Amino acid sequence: MDMTPEFIMLAFTLILAVVQIGWAASARTAELGLKWNAGPRDGETSPPGKLAGRLIRAQANLFETLPIFAAAVIMAHIAGKDGQLTFIGAHLYFFGRLIYLPLYALGLPFIRSLVWLVAFAGMLMVLAALFV
Numbered sequence: 001m002d003m004t005p006e007f008i009m010l011a012f013t014l015i016l017a018v019v020q021i022g023w024a025a026s027a028r029t030a031e032l033g034l035k036w037n038a039g040p041r042d043g044e045t046s047p048p049g050k051l052a053g054r055l056i057r058a059q060a061n062l063f064e065t066l067p068i069f070a071a072a073v074i075m076a077h078i079a080g081k082d083g084q085l086t087f088i089g090a091h092l093y094f095f096g097r098l099i100y101l102p103l104y105a106l107g108l109p110f111i112r113s114l115v116w117l118v119a120f121a122g123m124l125m126v127l128a129a130l131f132v
Helices: 005-032 034-038 050-078 084-106 109-129
Strands: none
Touching: 005 034, 005 050, 005 084, 050 084, 050 109, 084 109
């Protein structure tokens, strides 16, 4: 199977997911300490602070759409539907998700939502390619 531009964007998105896991975990560990992180995490903990909470929510937000995006990219390739629509859509999704993360971490409300819409539209473009 060739590394198409869409697969490259999917690979970069998977790397971004790993970065988000690490960044959110690091922020939470900074709040609660290394002993908490290394321990069994039994019992109640305080709610996450602003940055950790934002990073945790941004990670959850990515994980809501990532399976759909990944499946659409793989299906489009298998079905021979790779083309301009999937190329642009995959790029919009990845770069939208990449820009979304720091915007969410900084707490910027409206521009963050606009960037999320760009990424979501990119995912929909890849999905639409399955039917055209």
